Amino acid sequence: MSLNPRFTESLTAVDVHAEGEPGRVIVDGVPDLHGATMLEKAQWMEANLDHIRLRMLREPAGYPALCCNVIVPPTRPEAAAGFIIMEQTEYPPMSGSNTICVVTTLLEMGMVEMIEPVTELTLESPAGLIGVRAACSDGKVTDVTFRNVPAFALHLDTVIEVPELGPVSVDVAWGGMFYVIADGDALGVDLGAANGAEIARTSERIRLATLEQLPVSHPDHPELTGPTISQLAGAPTVAGAHRRNAVTVATGQPRWDRPESFTGALDRCPCGTGTSAAMAVLHAKGQLAIGDDFVHEGPLGTTFRCRLLEETTVGPYTAVVPEISGQGWITGIGQYVLDPTDPFPDGYRVGDIW
Secondary structure, three states, X not given: OOOOOOOOEEEEEEEEEEOOEEEEEEEEOOOOOOOOOHHHHHHHHHHHOHHHHHHHHOEOOOOOOOEEEEEEOOOOOOOOEEEEEEOOOOOOOOOHHHHHHHHHHHHHOOOOOOOOOEEEEEEEXXXXXXEEEEEEEOOEEEEEEEEOOOEXXXXXXXXXXXXXXXXXXXXXXXXXOEEEEEEHHHHOOOOOHHHHHHHHHHHHHHHHHHHHHOOEEOOOOOXXXXXXXXXXXXXXXXXXXOEEEEEEEEOOOOEOOEHHXXXXXXXXXOOHHHHXXXXXXXXXXXXXXXXXXXXXXXXXXXXXXEEEEEEEEEOOEEEEXXXXXXXXXXXXXXXXEEOOOOOOOOOEOOOOOO
């Protein structure tokens, strides 16, 4: 089927989910990106091509919980491919579920040769190189294990004041993004998927208060600041899991004078960078040792299987290198086009679910 020539832009994308979290992967149609590193390419895309993120993630082509990735040529010779991550309000340097979606796309779509029973490759994210080991059988990626960038804790058990909630003890850590982590059980918040609206409202209040009272930046990349994302932790509910979490991805810009602005989308999976940040916190508190298995449960009851590989340092911080395992499934392949008469070229948001 040929495309109507009136369409001014066309993007080819593969829709995937990683343990429930949807991640669209653009494989064709994005112009060449400028920059000597993947982080510079992401920053250039944000400054010059942000309409692609808006069109793919907002309605009518997208929806609040969707993430998106762009596969691009790597800048490092050891990498098989590079990828840039796009979410509702930012370009995260790293994402675990999106890594799983990208690996699944590259191998199952034949963009990188699949070697059974195990394919090993390196990806280049804006946060750095990511080592990947993918189990494969009959043309299907059955498991993706990746070595994440080092994770580290910046604040432990620090009390902040949150309007309407009062004093809340939080941890702040980097796992590829800056997270604020609070105890959902202590706050009386059910971490199940059906309670997503309350989780998002509570989490965004905690994130905004933390951003104001405990702002942080990455020691190697001071332009990376936060926290930009939040996580509530609790006791597990599935057999074999050590802990449960609910991560809220911001979908807007919350303000204390606008209570309706505290919205967000629940990460459907256990969240790879969130898990990495949580593991760094547990290690810093002496509750998780190098080599220990750690199974993290998400709000849908799916899990990531994890462990800490080694200690290292990032700037002045003691850091750990997490390994995360999960699976992805392709759900669709499509072409997304722009009609020059479309009244919503950058999509839109509506207050019912945004």
